[in-house]
Amino acid sequence: SNDNNSSAANFDGEGYSYSAMQLAQAGYTPGASVTVNGATYTWPAVQPGVSDNIQASGQTITTPNAAAGASHLTFLGSASNGDTAGAVTITYTDGSTQSAPIGFSDWTLAAGSEPVAFNNQVATKLSYRNSGGAPDPTATYLFTTAPISLNTSKTVASITLNSAMNQGAIHIFAFTIA
Numbered sequence: 001s002n003d004n005n006s007s008a009a010n011f012d013g014e015g016y017s018y019s020a021m022q023l024a025q026a027g028y029t030p031g032a033s034v035t036v037n038g039a040t041y042t043w044p045a046v047q048p049g050v051s052d053n054i055q056a057s058g059q060t061i062t063t064p065n066a067a068a069g070a071s072h073l074t075f076l077g078s079a080s081n082g083d084t085a086g087a088v089t090i091t092y093t094d095g096s097t098q099s100a101p102i103g104f105s106d107w108t109l110a111a112g113s114e115p116v117a118f119n120n121q122v123a124t125k126l127s128y129r130n131s132g133g134a135p136d137p138t139a140t141y142l143f144t145t146a147p148i149s150l151n152t153s154k155t156v157a158s159i160t161l162n163s164a165m166n167q168g169a170i171h172i173f174a175f176t177i178a
Helices: 003-008 020-025
Strands: 033-036 039-042 060-062 072-080 084-092 097-104 121-126 140-144 156-161 169-177
Touching (some): 033 121, 039 169, 072 097, 097 169
Antiparallel strands (some): 033 039, 060 156, 084 097, 084 156, 121 140
16 A cells, blocks of 8 residues: 555555555566566556455466466465465466465564565565554565476466465465466
């Protein structure tokens, strides 16, 4: 959410959200390409306060532009309400599937008291989060997942974000297949 309209978003179900101003300062602006650890992601092309992530709950995302022979899949996102693990199902154009674990660290690292989990890499760290009132001084993070190896003899047709999670919620802002 914009810092001057902090109640316009609710990332964690408790009224808190990422600061769009801090995200922009880190290069995360609507439609921007952001490179993290050698992988390039496209930040959602929506204005602050509009939903800019997918909360994993069984959705299937088609990937019509996936490159043939791609070797890995990575996600940019975070979890809310605790470190959260789940799975994705990758469907190839020949109809075969592959399941893989996915996990994201909590977006605040439990207010700074927990380490990064699931071999996530910190994509960016912001110094505060927005709430319905004044900014809250709790740091927030975006993470990338460890790469999921793909079958290089096939082409990815879709990715299903399975709904079974151990706790909390997984939020996906972007992914890349390379």
